[in-house]
Amino acid sequence: MFDYLKMLELENAISQLKVIHVAGTKGKGSTCAFTESILRSCGFRTGLFTSPHLIDVRERFRLDGVEVSEKKFLEYFWWCWNRFQEKTGDDVPMPNYFRFLTLLGFKIFSAEKVDVAIMEVGLGGKFDPTNVVQDPIVCGITSLGYDHMEILGYTLREIAGEKAGIFKKGIPAYTVPQSEEAMHALEDKASQLGVPFQVALPLDPKLLKDEHLGLHGEHQFINAGLAIALSSLWLRRTGNLKDMLINENTLPAQFIRGLSRVNLEGRAQVVPDPLVQVHNSSHGGLIFYLDGAHSPESLEVCAKWFSCAIDENTHHLEEPHENHPNRQGEEENLQVLLFNCMSVRDPQLLLPRLVNTCAQNGVKFHKAIFVPNQSVYYKVTFHSSPPTEPEQVDLSWQQTLQEVWNNLHQNEQGCSSSVFPSIPSAIKWLRENAQQSRPIQFQVLVTGSLHLVGDVLKLIKQ
Numbered sequence: 001m002f003d004y005l006k007m008l009e010l011e012n013a014i015s016q017l018k019v020i021h022v023a024g025t026k027g028k029g030s031t032c033a034f035t036e037s038i039l040r041s042c043g044f045r046t047g048l049f050t051s052p053h054l055i056d057v058r059e060r061f062r063l064d065g066v067e068v069s070e071k072k073f074l075e076y077f078w079w080c081w082n083r084f085q086e087k088t089g090d091d092v093p094m095p096n097y098f099r100f101l102t103l104l105g106f107k108i109f110s111a112e113k114v115d116v117a118i119m120e121v122g123l124g125g126k127f128d129p130t131n132v133v134q135d136p137i138v139c140g141i142t143s144l145g146y147d148h149m150e151i152l153g154y155t156l157r158e159i160a161g162e163k164a165g166i167f168k169k170g171i172p173a174y175t176v177p178q179s180e181e182a183m184h185a186l187e188d189k190a191s192q193l194g195v196p197f198q199v200a201l202p203l204d205p206k207l208l209k210d211e212h213l214g215l216h217g218e219h220q221f222i223n224a225g226l227a228i229a230l231s232s233l234w235l236r237r238t239g240n241l242k243d244m245l246i247n248e249n250t251l252p253a254q255f256i257r258g259l260s261r262v263n264l265e266g267r268a269q270v271v272p273d274p275l276v277q278v279h280n281s282s283h284g285g286l287i288f289y290l291d292g293a294h295s296p297e298s299l300e301v302c303a304k305w306f307s308c309a310i311d312e313n314t315h316h317l318e319e320p321h322e323n324h325p326n327r328q329g330e331e332e333n334l335q336v337l338l339f340n341c342m343s344v345r346d347p348q349l350l351l352p353r354l355v356n357t358c359a360q361n362g363v364k365f366h367k368a369i370f371v372p373n374q375s376v377y378y379k380v381t382f383h384s385s386p387p388t389e390p391e392q393v394d395l396s397w398q399q400t401l402q403e404v405w406n407n408l409h410q411n412e413q414g415c416s417s418s419v420f421p422s423i424p425s426a427i428k429w430l431r432e433n434a435q436q437s438r439p440i441q442f443q444v445l446v447t448g449s450l451h452l453v454g455d456v457l458k459l460i461k462q
Ligand SMILES: Nc1ncnc2c1ncn2[C@@H]1O[C@H](COP(=O)(O)OP(=O)(O)OP(=O)(O)O)[C@@H](O)[C@H]1O
Pocket: 024, 025, 026, 027, 028, 029, 030, 031, 051, 052, 142, 143, 219, 220, 222, 223, 266, 267, 268, 291, 292, 293, 294, 297, 298, 299, 301, 302, 450
């Protein structure tokens, strides 16, 4: 990465950037989005680098809260690409996909002269390309849990150690409440490096006054708490805190505005299908509940959110409607799961966590559909492309998922499962069945992979 920075003549520029660097297992993107929104609301020009993207690669680079324009993206992309073509060779090859995107992020943010660059780690911490930053203003570690174990290690201690690899000597860092094992590992690393290290508590909803967090689910209060700590410290260390009063009882109005106006798709997002519409505000039709959870802990928070979100909807249904004065709301909803996860993940951990948490909250799926992702080919490498013929699609992984699902529901009635060869075919089936089943409403939870969520969003919004 240092060689690449040199090739792009970015060494100076990167040391001038006032970076907030965020690692963690879950909640990085959300925490970064809250932080960006808060600091923008305080009047700063922001750059936000996140991963992965849902639909368009430009989502990863936001300037002042908006993804970089196609014109600018192309300009900076080719600027970097051409320099690498010229300067790389046998000893230093072309940077790989994620390294390239990270370098492009640094190029865009320095050329566009942002006041603050908020950088989400791609994977791990210590060896992540974003860790080329030597002197961030502040670092954050979000909730830690089990993911990417084959790379980061199988204990929370090892995983936490990797993430704490973003700590820099003497640079302050915050984390959220963690398990004892994870916290010890973080504290050890912090004390070795003389890092002032503190725990940011979850945001107390009362501090938002009449506003609501712009991202939904209980877990977002944890991410918001960290974002508030990171933003405050950034303001303080850059001499911009001025007369803003921030403590456990008060949030400045700019912070509240930032927290409530944040926008990040694919996290606890509800999208009514534009084709099979919900009639009379809450009647029949097809609704997608999309969340990119893909670790055991996040599937649990996702299941809790889904249970509450459809409950709110049922609540509406139970209110007497002029056309259906005696309608029993709950009978008119049908929950479907649309699921896929990457094959590096363990469905024996993921699916039971989802199913059990839903069951604890009184939600049972009537059907589960397993599909392959579409776009992942374009998102992890420059080179591979998806199969073009339907018969080339390998569905063995989806069949494995289905088997795990069926084993979980062995003696249960009223729960079926299917494997579909593609997302469009699954959506087509959902639309036809939701249309025919009116007035029953189809409530479809799409989860297990952010790539899946992105693919589904792209299709339903077309
Ligand atoms: N604090 C949290 N604790 C547990 N799960 C969370 C938390 N925050 C977010 N999640 C879950 O993780 C999913 C992804 O959230 P987010 O994009 O903020 O995390 P991330 O760390 O950037 O994930 P990724 O590994 O995909 O980059 C959410 O849709 C939600 O299900």
